[in-house]
Amino acid sequence: MPPVRRSLARVLPLLLSALLAGCAAPAPRDGAERDIREAVADWARTPPEPLAGIPLEGWAYEVSAVRREGGQATVRADLRYRLSGYDPAAAGSAREVRVVREGGRWRVTGDRAAPGALPQLWDQGPVTVVRGAHSLVLGVGQEPATLSAVAAEADRAVPAASGAWPGPWAGRAVVLVPGSLERMAELLGRPAAEYGGMGAVTTGRVGAAPAPADRVVVNPAGWAQLSPAGRGVVLTHEVTHVATRAATTATTPLWLSEGFADWAAYRGTAATPEQAAPALARAVRRGELPGELPRTRDFAFGGDPEALARAYEGAWLACRMIADRRGEAALVDLYGRAGREPWPVALREALGSDPDGLTKDWREALRKEFR
Incomplete structure (x- = not known):
């Protein structure tokens, strides 16, 4: 018998004993x-x-x-x-x-x-509950009046999101209001500095598989600095993410996801591009016309706030341009297709365009808007 085969013959019984031991029933608990x-x-x-x-x-x-x-x-x-x-x-x-x-x-x-x-909200203290017509607001360390005001804003945001997104969704929002920016960061498992200038964020898994409802998490420090109109825009933006979650996948461009949420938030308001996109307006007038639509990394928090603002504003204006030129139904169709089809195919089927053509149209629209 060759040496290797003799080695296997000696080891095989030991391997068999180990396998049998591994397959045995677990030891009984004491x-x-x-x-x-x-x-x-x-x-x-x-x-x-x-x-x-x-x-x-x-x-x-x-x-x-x-x-x-x-x-x-x-x-x-x-x-x-x-x-x-x-x-x-x-x-x-x-x-x-x-x-x-x-x-x-x-x-x-x-x-x-x-x-x-990640901790649960109730790990941070006693929870106060406020129910709205379309919302459930849970807060820690907040006055009931503050939570009621958030619920009222959420109740306005839900119909606004439904008006922009006709696709199926629950039509309800769960909003968490922790006691501070630091407590918000604990719930999200990220550094507080990433959320300093934000009014709220949304958590949740993308895709159509059954999942718990998204949570809109309010930054109480940022929220307090917003005007009433600003609070409406922020909460409608986040609730729109909740509404579109099932249609959003890893293939959905981030600029489309964020731009659509902003488009829904500003839809029906009197806000002009000059008012809602000041950072981008300044850049274009300085001769810094973007060469491409915002990339995923452009939306990263913790960097240059002006660059971040330009990314969100540019995404919003791209969606606004599509809705104005092709109709709201075309924008909604593009969003749905982008989550299930390759991006060039989604553009061709929804808009009869291609990535280069869309970028060219967007850049021309920015040049005309902010000349």
């Missing part, structure tokens, strides 16, 4: 772990009292690991829940549950976001 899991299950049957005002359903913790040290234990679990009437699918959150042994029994003392997981 009594303490079983009691800890039962304590978590009993505790998690209903949401905690501080969350009583939030319309929660399907509240459940699925334990994945237990780490015990004497009379204390840390339990890793996945929290699943829905906001009743708003979430078409369960939202998820990785949690760490703290358990202690007292009087011969295990008792849960609380939970928090697991390391590396």
